[in-house]
Amino acid sequence: xxxxxxxxxxxxxxxxxxxxxxxxxxxxxxxxxxxxxxxxxxxxxxxxxxxxxxxxxxxxxxxxxxxxxxxxxxxxxxxxxxxxxxxxxxxxxxxxxxxxxxxxxxxxxxxxxxxxxxxxxxxxxxxxx
Amino acid sequence: xxxxxxxxxxxxxxxxxxxxxxxxxxxxxxxxxxxxxxxxxxxxxxxxxxxxxxxxxxxxxxxxxxxxxxxxxxxxxxxxxxxxxxxxxxxxxxxxxxxxxxxxxxxxxxxxxxxxxxxxxxxxxxxxx
Numbered sequence: 001x002x003x004x005x006x007x008x009x010x011x012x013x014x015x016x017x018x019x020x021x022x023x024x025x026x027x028x029x030x031x032x033x034x035x036x037x038x039x040x041x042x043x044x045x046x047x048x049x050x051x052x053x054x055x056x057x058x059x060x061x062x063x064x065x066x067x068x069x070x071x072x073x074x075x076x077x078x079x080x081x082x083x084x085x086x087x088x089x090x091x092x093x094x095x096x097x098x099x100x101x102x103x104x105x106x107x108x109x110x111x112x113x114x115x116x117x118x119x120x121x122x123x124x125x126x127x128x129x
Numbered sequence: 130x131x132x133x134x135x136x137x138x139x140x141x142x143x144x145x146x147x148x149x150x151x152x153x154x155x156x157x158x159x160x161x162x163x164x165x166x167x168x169x170x171x172x173x174x175x176x177x178x179x180x181x182x183x184x185x186x187x188x189x190x191x192x193x194x195x196x197x198x199x200x201x202x203x204x205x206x207x208x209x210x211x212x213x214x215x216x217x218x219x220x221x222x223x224x225x226x227x228x229x230x231x232x233x234x235x236x237x238x239x240x241x242x243x244x245x246x247x248x249x250x251x252x253x254x255x256x257x258x
Binding site: 016017019021022023024026027028029030031032033060061062064066068070073074075078081082123124128 | 145146148150151152153155156157158159161162189191192193195197199202203205207209211212239252257
């Protein structure tokens with residue numbers, strides 16, 4: 001299994017907004033800005049079941065996370081893989097993710113029901129710069 | 130045809146690095162950092178034929194450009210569409226693109242042969258923030 005190189009782990013360890021690409025039923029990639037974190041060596045994010053990207057992943061688990069270093073736009077990390085979806089009934093994972101971004105459930109304005117944990121099983125990792 | 134709203138044109142008018150998502154033969158999205166520009170209302174970039182993303186687009190023209198405002202990561206522009214590929218034999222387009230990024234053919238270190246102009250025909254535009 002490809003792993004995230006130590007040189008680029010910071011792009012998923014800090015409070016950076018990253019991009020998630022999924023593929024819609026029409027075949028067009030959907031790309032949105034998300035929060036994500038490294039959980040050990042796993043790349044994880046939290047999604048709300050009401051979102052298009054969640055529906056895309058249910059139908060087609062192929063997904064790619066892409067991070068650009070905000071201080072050096074030529075330093076990037078791409079993780080292509082398949083998404084595993086699990087429930088987050090007590091919001092334990094969401095709380096861990098929020099803490100990486102300096103906030104908590106009270107400070108979080110997104111939906112707090114119907115959250116899932118998405119773990120990207122990496123097939124290919126490309127670290128540049 | 131959806132157009133880029135005036136509120137978000139700056140994300141493609143300035144020298145910002147943006148992301149391009151294509152879909153590989155294995156079905157996994159590929160996301161890379163690219164330079165792009167607005168040419169009137171058309172979203173255009175320049176690609177080298179040696180790149181994976183060029184081969185992806187030849188086989189599957191579905192592509193999405195995604196820009197995050199570097200000064201406000203919650204302000205984003207997503208343009209989903211299909212890619213039209215044309216030759217750039219005299220590098221006229223490449224030179225225009227480079228000038229948007231403050232450089233020219235002499236200062237450009239990428240391949241200068243086998244360049245194509247990729248124009249994204251927008252099917253859906255999502256401007257947030």
